[in-house]
Amino acid sequence: MIEENLLLDHGARKIPFSKGDQLFREGESALNFYQVASGEVKMNNYNEDGKEFIQGIFSAGESFGEPPLLANVKYPANAEAINDAEVFQLSKEQFLELLTSNPQVHLKITETLAKRLFYKAIMASEISSQEPEHRILRILDYLKNHVHKTEGKFSFRVDLTRQQLADLTGLRVETVIRATKSLEKKGELEIRKRKLYR
Structure with a gap:
């Protein structure tokens, strides 16, 4: 989604994760923007019986976890590496600076979030009935x-x-x-x- 060079120019770090590693946990404060460089990451929750519910799966070029970052709320789900992965991590301050100085990237992020809202709306009605x-x-x-x-x-x-x-x-x-x-x-x-x- 965001070009790697642009992320790196704004201070992003490329961090390796092994299969099963947690990038963040439900209830933690959202402090960073994340984008997958390679591998796959899932966002998930567990119910009281320990059953997993996957909120989404993200692969190379896809970002995740932006809504809590932009809304100043805690993460509603965990993020976990499905397989060995590398993920760009950019602090909130640097991410907001990147968006401010790159309106086209800002628009792309907005479109992506709108598509995810559309997906969530579809799945909410499907799962319930x-x-x-x-x-x-x-x-x-x-x-x-x-x-x-x-x-x-x-x-x-x-x-x-x-x-x-x-x-x-x-x-x-x-x-x-x-x-x-x-x-x-x-x-x-x-x-x-x-x-x-x-």
Whole structure:
């Protein structure tokens, strides 16, 4: 999203994280802007029973955690490296200076936040009321059309595990497995070498 050189020019540090490392925890103060350089990071919560709910997965070039940073509130979720990753970290003061001096970057950040609000609105209504198959198709279609911008039937390869899909939709992994098999029979998905295609 923000060019690496621009981040570095404004004082960003590129920090390595190993799989499972926490970048920040729910309830901590938001002090930095983060953008993935390589690898993947997820933002998640756990309910009282210890079930994980993934708020989002972010890969190279994507930023995360901006709303609490800009709103001066604490993080509503954890950030954790899904695999070995490198992440740019820029202090809030330096980030705000970058935005002020680069209006086009500011606009990009605003557009990204608007898209995330759109996603959250869709998922909130889906998770509260819809059947598992519908929830799965909705998240896959969002990823296909709005994130990866892929066209054509079965052209989008889903690089999420069944567990990650469960955590993104608030379902149990067993339910995801059953629902995806049912969706394949209905011609909504294809399963090739254990990978889903939409």
